[in-house]
Amino acid sequence: MTQPPATRSRAGEATAKRQRAIQTKTNQREKSASKPTTKAPQTGARIYPVPPFRKQHLKKPGLEASLDPAPMFDAPFYLGSKKLDGKIALITGGDSGIGRAVAVLFAREGADVAIVHLDEEKDANTTRDLVENEGRKCLVIAGDVRKKAFCETAVSRTIKALGTLDVLVNNAAFQLHTRALEDLSEEHFDETLRTNLYGYFFLSQAAARHMQPGSAIVNTGSVTGLMGSKNLLDYSMTKGGIHAYTRALAANLLERGIRVNAVAPGPVWTPLNPADKEADDVSKFGSDTPMKRPAQPEEIAPAYVFLASPHCSSYITGEILPIVGGY
Numbered sequence: 212m213t214q215p216p217a218t219r220s221r222a223g224e225a226t227a228k229r230q231r232a233i234q235t236k237t238n239q240r241e242k243s244a245s246k247p248t249t250k251a252p253q254t255g256a257r258i259y260p261v262p263p264f265r266k267q268h269l270k271k272p273g274l275e276a277s278l279d280p281a282p283m284f285d286a287p288f289y290l291g292s293k294k295l296d297g298k299i300a301l302i303t304g305g306d307s308g309i310g311r312a313v314a315v316l317f318a319r320e321g322a323d324v325a326i327v328h329l330d331e332e333k334d335a336n337t338t339r340d341l342v343e344n345e346g347r348k349c350l351v352i353a354g355d356v357r358k359k360a361f362c363e364t365a366v367s368r369t370i371k372a373l374g375t376l377d378v379l380v381n382n383a384a385f386q387l388h389t390r391a392l393e394d395l396s397e398e399h400f401d402e403t404l405r406t407n408l409y410g411y412f413f414l415s416q417a418a419a420r421h422m423q424p425g426s427a428i429v430n431t432g433s434v435t436g437l438m439g440s441k442n443l444l445d446y447s448m449t450k451g452g453i454h455a456y457t458r459a460l461a462a463n464l465l466e467r468g469i470r471v472n473a474v475a476p477g478p479v480w481t482p483l484n485p486a487d488k489e490a491d492d493v494s495k496f497g498s499d500t501p502m503k504r505p506a507q508p509e510e511i512a513p514a515y516v517f518l519a520s521p522h523c524s525s526y527i528t529g530e531i532l533p534i535v536g537g538y
Contacts, residue, residue: 251502252502257288259283260283260480260504261504262494262495262498263495264493264494264496265279266493267485267494268489268493269485271486272482273482274482275306275334275482278481282307282308283507283508284308284311284315285312285509286509286512289509291316291320294523295321295520296322298323298378299322299373299376300379300519301324301365301366301380301414302314302325302327303326304328304382304384304431305327305335306335307331307481307482308483309382309515310326312508312511313380313515313516314326314342315341315345316512316513316515317378317519318342318349322347323347323348323349324349325349325351325368325369326338326339326351326352327354327383328351328353329353350369352364352365352369356383362410362414363413375421375423376422377423377426377427378426378429379414379418380515381414381428384406385402385406385407386487387446395444400445403445403446404445404449407446408452408456415471419469423468425468426469426470427469427518427519427524428470428471428472429474429518430471430472431453432450432457432531433446434476434538435447435450437454437475438538450475454475457529458531470518472518472530472531473532474511474518474531474534475533475534476535477505477506477534478497478506479507480496480506502537504536505536506534510534518530
């Protein structure tokens with residue numbers, strides 16, 4: 212039976228009146244409510260520094276010892292539980308930043324570690340001391356991951372010194388902002404691609420020959436590989452490539468029992484960006500994230516433990532794990 216027009220009209224008027232009443236109450240509440248805070252939320256086990264930081268610019272490749280405030284990498288509340296007991300790991304870019312934090316937690320989980328660095332000897336020796344303080348061995352290797360011969364040497368030295376290779380962490384990277392497309396030189400473009408892509412490929416190729424079932428490769432991607440960055444055209448390209456490479460390599464190595472995954476961090480307080488950005492930009496680094504601050508390396512490192520450990524992620528391969536502060 213069709214409802215009479217007058218009845219429909221009265222029903223519509225009642226609904227509209229009710230909606231206007233809801234609207235009025237909501238507007239009144241919003242006007243009386245306190246304005247949302249602009250303070251950076253603290254969601255971790257301890258208080259993390261927020262911008263503005265001291266204005267600073269580091270010469271490449273950047274020393275962690277020169278950063279103010281010092282990056283937080285030691286994760287004092289993280290307790291090891293033998294997730295990597297007896298494993299051997301090779302970590303590129305292991306002297307500082309995310310690589311250092313990963314090396315410390317790997318050691319805390321029972322792994323012996325080899326770290327690769329470019330020429331940051333002071334930072335590398337500090338990382339070695341930190342790993343040894345966790346009761347594990349640490350081999351320090353200096354060299355250029357752009358070179359295939361060096362990558363093969365790094366793997367062979369790791370196996371000779373530590374006995375085998377169970378986990379490869381591809382983490383070394385080159386990053387340099389350019390504002391205009393025309394300012395990105397061929398030399399700059401090649402440096403980024405050879406470091407960020409060739410290095411990952413050469414090391415994976417060298418390592419996979421020796422890895423047994425149950426081994427893992429963990430690549431460092433980036434939020435720029437997910438969302439792009441207008442002033443990091445080449446870097447964004449390589450990080451997107453790393454994500455695709457991770458998925459492809461995971462499928463390629465699955466029959467051998469080797470898992471391959473990636474972590475895609477947002478802004479992290481490491482030497483990478485202060486050795487790239489202008490001092491004014493460094494002081495505001497990470498303030499545009501929903502958390503209004505960059506991550507500290509110790510907040511990223513547990514993801515590498517998770518993806519490296521066969522106890523935690525045996526059914527996970529070909530995945531990209533974003534840790535981007537709420538983007």
